[in-house]
Amino acid sequence: MNVRNCKKCGKLFNYMSGMPICPACKDAAEKQFQGVKKFIRENPRADIKDIVEECGVERMQIQQWIREERLEFTDDSPIKLPCEGCGAMIKSGKFCEHCKNTMAKNLSNAIDKPKVEAPKPAKKPEHENKMRFLDRH
DSSP: OOEEEOTTTOOEEEOOSSSSOOHHHHHHHHHHHHHHHHHHHHOTTOOHHHHHHHHOOOHHHHHHHHHTTSOOOOTTOSOOEEOTTTOOEESSSSSOHHHHHHHHHHHHHHSOOOOOOOOOOOOOOGGGGSOOOOOOO
C-alpha cells in the first residue's frame, strides 16, 4: 500500500498512479475542467484571462490541460502556447507538427534496423569431391 499526502489539500490517501492528488481533489479538478470546456464552447474567442476570471481556474491549470491535449482551440482563437521545441505558436500539445516529425525521424534513425544479409551459396559437403576407398576385408 502506497499512502501519500495530496498535493492540493494535504490529506492522506492511497496512491495508485498519476498525479499525487486525492480522489476528492481529482473530482473537483474534473468539474473545473468540464466548466472550462463548456465556457470555451460558448465563448470560442475568449482568451486565457477571460477563462481564468469566469471559471475561477488557475492559468497554469488551463495551460496544463492544453499541453495534455485535453483542451484544443479553433484556428481563430487567441489562445496559443509556444512549441517546447522551436517556440512556434500551437493550439494544443507540447510540440508543433514540424518538431513532432523531426523527433519521429530521429528516433527511427536511432533504432538499428536489421540488416538483410544476402543468402550464402550452399556449401557442398567436403567429402563429395574426394576419392573414396572401399574397405576390403
